[in-house]
Amino acid sequence: MPGKVAIVAVAQNAGAESKDNFYDQAYVVTKEVLDKVGLNRDDLGTIVSASSDIYHGGISCANSYYWETTGGFLKNASRQDGESLFAFFYGVMRILTGYYDSALIIALCKGSENPENDACTLMYTDPFYTRGIGLQETMAAAFQMRLYMERYGITEEQCAKVAVKNLGNSLGNPYAHRKGRYTVEDILYSERIIDPLTAMQVAPKSEGIVAVLLASEEKAKELTDKPVWFKGYGSSLDNYYLGDRDLLDGQLKNAAARAYKMAGISDPRKEIDLAEITEPYAFQELMWYEDLGFCPKGEGGRLLDSGVTQKNGDLPVNPSGGVLANNPYVSRGLQRVVEATLQLRGEAGERQVDREVRTALAHGTHGFAGQCHAVAILGS
Amino acid sequence: MAKEFKTIKTEIRLPYELAYGATWTRFFEGMENEIIYGTKCSKCGRVLVPARSFCPRCFVDTDEWVETAQEGVLTAWSYVNYKYFGQPIEPPFIGALIRLDGTDVDFLHLIGGFDLSDFDLVRKTVKNGMRVKAAWSNERKGHILDLKYFEPV
Numbered sequence: 001m002p003g004k005v006a007i008v009a010v011a012q013n014a015g016a017e018s019k020d021n022f023y024d025q026a027y028v029v030t031k032e033v034l035d036k037v038g039l040n041r042d043d044l045g046t047i048v049s050a051s052s053d054i055y056h057g058g059i060s061c062a063n064s065y066y067w068e069t070t071g072g073f074l075k076n077a078s079r080q081d082g083e084s085l086f087a088f089f090y091g092v093m094r095i096l097t098g099y100y101d102s103a104l105i106i107a108l109c110k111g112s113e114n115p116e117n118d119a120c121t122l123m124y125t126d127p128f129y130t131r132g133i134g135l136q137e138t139m140a141a142a143f144q145m146r147l148y149m150e151r152y153g154i155t156e157e158q159c160a161k162v163a164v165k166n167l168g169n170s171l172g173n174p175y176a177h178r179k180g181r182y183t184v185e186d187i188l189y190s191e192r193i194i195d196p197l198t199a200m201q202v203a204p205k206s207e208g209i210v211a212v213l214l215a216s217e218e219k220a221k222e223l224t225d226k227p228v229w230f231k232g233y234g235s236s237l238d239n240y241y242l243g244d245r246d247l248l249d250g251q252l253k254n255a256a257a258r259a260y261k262m263a264g265i266s267d268p269r270k271e272i273d274l275a276e277i278t279e280p281y282a283f284q285e286l287m288w289y290e291d292l293g294f295c296p297k298g299e300g301g302r303l304l305d306s307g308v309t310q311k312n313g314d315l316p317v318n319p320s321g322g323v324l325a326n327n328p329y330v331s332r333g334l335q336r337v338v339e340a341t342l343q344l345r346g347e348a349g350e351r352q353v354d355r356e357v358r359t360a361l362a363h364g365t366h367g368f369a370g371q372c373h374a375v376a377i378l379g380s
Numbered sequence: 381m382a383k384e385f386k387t388i389k390t391e392i393r394l395p396y397e398l399a400y401g402a403t404w405t406r407f408f409e410g411m412e413n414e415i416i417y418g419t420k421c422s423k424c425g426r427v428l429v430p431a432r433s434f435c436p437r438c439f440v441d442t443d444e445w446v447e448t449a450q451e452g453v454l455t456a457w458s459y460v461n462y463k464y465f466g467q468p469i470e471p472p473f474i475g476a477l478i479r480l481d482g483t484d485v486d487f488l489h490l491i492g493g494f495d496l497s498d499f500d501l502v503r504k505t506v507k508n509g510m511r512v513k514a515a516w517s518n519e520r521k522g523h524i525l526d527l528k529y530f531e532p533v
Contacts, residue, residue, distance in 0.1 A: 019384070019385035057390065115465050119466050122464065128398075129488070130488055131468070133469075133488055134475065143458055143476075144456075146458065146508065193460075194460050194461065194462065195461070195499070197458075241485070241488075242477065243485045243487055244428070244485045
């Protein structure tokens with residue numbers, strides 16, 4: 001890489017429904033992240049935001065409504081629709097041009113205001129064919145879950161255990177929307193909305209304005225004594241039509257391989273100390289373990305059972321509670337970067353893991369059954 | 381239940397008019413005539429269904445049209461038992477992927493033709509790998525649900 005890029009500050013708001021409006025919330029979070037390092041709006045180099053018109057209720061067009069809340073007006077700045085980890089990488093690239101010494105990445109989603117996620121993801125379908133069948137993200141995930149269990153002998157109990165772990169972890173996360181001590185039975189006997197998925201294995205819809213402030217190496221030294229370094233990134237997108245894809249052989253392993261190559265990682269299980277991943281459906285955390293190279297194919301359930309991915313394990317996954325605990329749909333990928341950063345800096349409070357964290361992974365996914373994946377590697 | 385704070389309820393309704401294009405037009409003419417059309421890629425030889433104008437993998441035109449079999453194997457399914465906004469079909473219903481005989485991708489559609497009200501019975505009846513065949517509506521109008529569903533053979 002031509003230079004180094006650091007995360008110098010992060011900020012986020014709480015996921016539960018609030019009475020604040022979208023516009024003011026975005027300003028508060030932007031102000032907070034800039035104030036943390038004493039950066040003035042005028043000195044901010046560039047901004048990349050992530051949002052989605054489907055989720056933010058058709059208030060104006062793209063970023064035009066909220067633009068000044070991000071400090072973006074009159075600046076050379078942009079907006080990404082959908083997965084916010086993409087916006088993170090665009091910000092990194094802007095710094096690497098050498099023309100900007102700081103970049104604000106901000107993802108905006110206020111889930112309490114939008115219709116249920118399934119109504120929004122129904123709009124991801126094409127109006128000719130798949131919308132007529134009523135396909136949405138949860139239906140696609142239910143197809144994938146049954147196939148995964150049948151192919152590899154994964155049990156419903158193992159899938160439910162992911163929710164038990166993550167909702168337990170989120171008890172320590174003041175920003176999390178859903179939290180609590182549950183049993184496997186609580187999860188399995190929640191409403192059977194779309195077999196084999198039950199309601200508590202499906203992520204909620206949450207609020208999330210999430211900000212990450214990036215800086216060049218030189219500027220980072222000026223702004224913080226605890227920089228977190230960008231090490232690598234990869235993404236991959238599969239075919240649009242679900243029937244063209246192998247739902248058990250998706251694109252995460254490609255995205256991860258690209259990120260690992262950029263970061264110089266050859267043995268992810270040993271070299272990664274912590275992962276914050278996007279698991280909108282409980283069983284997907286097990287599949288993603290495999291695709292990220294944390295265990296062999298089909299052994300995600302066994303890895304969870306071994307305790308390795310628990311908060312006090314050797315490779316903690318989602319100590320924040322992950323997306324099952326907090327799901328601001330568009331912002332959830334960038335929120336994984338925020339949580340990984342807090343862990344690398346030792347600033348995660350009650351959710352700080354026991355082990356030392358020097359290299360962390362953040363993962364985002366959008367679309368049906370993981371059509372699109374992005375992976376970022378960060379290091380202290 | 382009323383919220384403790386003031387909110388405004390709003391919705392967006394905008395009329396769009398989208399072109400089917402040549403490939404969907406012919407595919408849906410097929411639906412009207414109880415035909416499921418696919419197209420074959422001359423490079424990899426795969427039969428893609430529904431029909432489309434190019435092979436995403438080889439990135440070449442697929443101009444050979446194929447009438448696919450009306451029977452195949454169930455490859456994935458889920459029992460949908462809740463309501464969501466915009467849902468085109470009353471729950472409960474079964475969304476499914478079906479590999480039609482002689483084709484190389486899965487076709488998204490529905491499973492039906494039996495009592496769906498008893499979920500335990502459904503779980504006993506519907507299995508990945510089972511043979512299914514197309515059941516057509518008597519009133520067809522060039523829509524994906526001209527094909528009512530696939531039923532167990």
